[in-house]
Amino acid sequence: MSTLIPPQPPALQDIAAPEGICFGCGSAHPSGLHIKSYWNDEHSALICHHTPERTYQGWPGLVYGGLLAMLIDCHSNWTAMAWHYRAEGREPGSLPRIDCVTGQLSIRYIKPTPIDCELTLKAYVEGEVGRKTRVICEIWAGDTLTASADSIFVRVDAAQLAARN
Numbered sequence: 001m002s003t004l005i006p007p008q009p010p011a012l013q014d015i016a017a018p019e020g021i022c023f024g025c026g027s028a029h030p031s032g033l034h035i036k037s038y039w040n041d042e043h044s045a046l047i048c049h050h051t052p053e054r055t056y057q058g059w060p061g062l063v064y065g066g067l068l069a070m071l072i073d074c075h076s077n078w079t080a081m082a083w084h085y086r087a088e089g090r091e092p093g094s095l096p097r098i099d100c101v102t103g104q105l106s107i108r109y110i111k112p113t114p115i116d117c118e119l120t121l122k123a124y125v126e127g128e129v130g131r132k133t134r135v136i137c138e139i140w141a142g143d144t145l146t147a148s149a150d151s152i153f154v155r156v157d158a159a160q161l162a163a164r165n
């Protein structure tokens with residue numbers, strides 16, 4: 001029987017780095033958060049939906065701010081990398097892979113974020129894509145903006161990444 005719901009496209013993480021073992025976004029991490037980031041042309045942004053498990057509570061009923069930082073960190077980094085691919089006219093998944101690391105994470109916790117609620121992260125690049133790229137990322141709980149981040153991601157090459165091991 002056919003379905004009226006269109007299939008979800010593969011997430012950027014599964015296209016560009018299916019071997020990734022990052023705790024937040026690695027598709028191959030055995031017990032990580034497995035966040036998934038998708039292009040959304042309507043919003044000119046990358047979108048991620050995530051419902052935190054109850055173990056990530058801080059104050060009772062509220063999401064621990066550290067988890068929100070993790071979500072922002074990974075989703076913003078994928079936003080920077082996606083913008084780099086687009087700036088080069090390349091598809092994510094093409095080689096060589098584009099890698100960025102977090103240089104600076106700056107988060108405003110605007111309102112308490114309720115647990116047991118699907119969160120929507122919306123992120124986009126502000127300004128030029130370059131060695132250093134600025135990403136804005138918002139977290140929405142329903143219609144409420146609960147956090148907003150203004151962060152810097154620095155592009156690194158394969159040799160730099162290898163030197164870290």
Ligand SMILES: CCCCCCCCCCCC(=O)SCCNC(=O)CCNC(=O)[C@H](O)C(C)(C)COP(=O)(O)OP(=O)(O)OC[C@H]1O[C@@H](n2cnc3c(N)ncnc32)[C@H](O)[C@@H]1OP(=O)(O)O
Nearest residue numbers: 017019020022073074077101102103104131132152154156
């Ligand atoms: C396997 C599948 C994987 C799949 C992919 C997995 C995704 C995992 C996502 C996880 C994301 C993370 O948590 S990453 C982990 C957390 N982050 C890190 O560990 C990064 C640690 N820091 C560093 O390694 C370094 O400081 C770098 C690479 C960020 C920068 O060092 P560098 O290489 O010497 O760069 P440098 O030339 O000095 O700087 C380049 C430009 O960036 C600016 N810049 C440098 N650092 C910063 C900074 N912290 N904040 C702001 N701006 C900065 C400089 O002013 C300069 O701007 P201008 O003068 O040109 O204007």
